[in-house]
Amino acid sequence: MNQEQIRKDFPQLNQGFIYFDSGSTALKPLPVIRAVEEYYKTLSTSVGRGLHRPSNLATKAYEEAHEKVRRFLNGSGDVIFTKNCTEAINIVSHGIDWKEGDKVVTTCLEHNSNLLPWLALRPKGVNVVILECSKDGSIDLKKLDDAVDEKTKVVAVIHASNVLGTIVPVEDISEIARKKGAMVLIDGAQAAPHLKVNVDALGCDFYAGSGHKMCGPSGTGFLYISKKVFDRVKPMMLGGGSATDVQLDKITFTEGPGIFEAGTPNIAGGIGLGAAVDYLERIGMNEIRKHEIELSKYLIDKLKGFDNTEIYGPDDLAKRTGVVSFNVDGMPAHRVAILLDEIGGIAIRSGNHCAFLLTHRILDQPFGTARASLYFYNTLAEVDTFINTLKDVI
Ligand SMILES: Cc1ncc(COP(=O)(O)O)c(C=O)c1O
Structure with a gap:
């Protein structure tokens, strides 16, 4: 290097x-700044909405950026762009069809972004169990195994602590959760910028991250969703881009990850995030x-x-x-x-x-x-x- x-x-x-203070947000390298500038100077049109050539080019660049993040995470599922990691986690917590008595298991290590969205489910009758961790951030996997049962819908854990730096054994946690039929969400805000991540190998269903903490522009984040659970989450927002046809009595919703990005997205930010991923990969x-x-x-x-x-x-x-x-x-x-x-x-x-x-x-x-x-x-x-x-x- x-x-x-x-x-x-x-x-x-x-x-x-x-x-x-890169744990709060990372500095931005010139290739990212230039990618954003280039979009505004030469391609500043909307995506997925026009048939003119500039819009086609912008759409291609924006879609390619999603593909870059998917490859960066080594996932075979889909990537959705969000405004930050918080939004990514909220898409999941709001999008699941919760029933009274469902359970979420999480930990004392979590950032508010991976705690408050789950605690907010308590009035719906969702039982949110928060496991203690030790002072160095380790989690007792036996206790986690005991806490996860057939009522557990989601196990939500941080990949690397923003306070202690502790790298959590998310692969083992995913395995425990999967065996009991629970979905696994990993908050990768402090891990994806620093560690080689392989979401397929981790066996998680959702992986949320902050684009801005990995040299991407402010206002960027992402949510990875595995194919297996894609249909178990409904979009939090609907609007432009959500439907392919609307009749008075019937709506045909857009298929695929685009359903989670209603409205005109942060196009410059998304393209900049793609450039950030390229940059990190060039360094290795x-x-x-x-x-x-x-x-x-x-x-x-x-x-x-x-x-x-x-x-x-x-x-x-x-x-x-x-x-x-x-x-x-x-x-x-x-x-x-x-x-x-x-x-x-x-x-x-x-x-x-x-x-x-x-x-x-x-x-x-x-x-x-x-x-x-x-x-x-x-x-x-x-x-x-x-x-x-x-x-x-x-
Ligand atoms: C572990 C962790 N999760 C989530 C977040 C929230 O990230 P964002 O600000 O991108 O929503 C942070 C931000 O510091 C974090 O450190």
Whole structure:
């Protein structure tokens, strides 16, 4: 991986600050910015709606972007573009035909985006079971196996924690769920940008992700749906593009994944997301992973040198991504984050990271954590600056 070259692709890295907040959203490389610009400059028409050539070209580019994401995920099902990961999960939670007594099994590791959509089903009589996890984010698979029964319609789990970096054994979880006939939804927001994902091998039914966290434009996300469960989810919205014919007494709905993208979509964003996938694949997901392990090892080793700092997440680097959460004794996480920015121009995230059950109940941290989230464009030299600045902060 040629880091010097890669960093030239990210204009924002020249703005004089260190960006350790890719877990919130990733920076955008020039090929993605250019793909968006190119669409607006040369192809700015709607998709799937006109018979003129510009519309045909835009439609082709937009459809190709879906295909790129499908290939990136190694799935044999369908990909739907959404505005973010949250929308992708809500499409599933709203689209299933719930019956009183149905069950959803999820965990204390989840981001609100993969928790609140399920909790909102409780008034319908859906039993939402939330499994505890340990402090390092591991889930007891025996307890999960016990919790999933014939009434369980969905098992919804995070692939990699946005707070602890923990990589969850989603393949094992899918197997447990499948044996009991439950559908499996994986929240891949923090995994797809960092790990090689193979949804067919994972055996999941739904895989939701944030395009914007994998170098795609803001306002992009995706939902992968396996062929097996495609008909079990009804679209959350209907409108333009949803029907091929409408009579007073009969509607013929569009077949295929387009049914989930009613209305004019974020065409520029979708094409930009396709360019982001191309970009990540050119670098190689294995290379990205290797670099992130090296960076996070370096950062964690240095943080261990502080005697007043607690580091969260698994010790084993193979079990974590480049998300490194920590706390300094006697300093609320927000204070650490503000001072890192003010003193050293370093951007990190702080607080509860939309994962209150994890930060409050499991970690017992009322102010949450300070979180450095690293990506392939970050360097060891930036980690050094971060550590020196943290010394000043303390
Ligand atoms: C694990 C996880 N799931 C879901 C989301 C929500 O993603 P989005 O903002 O794309 O809806 C996030 C965002 O931080 C996340 O970290």
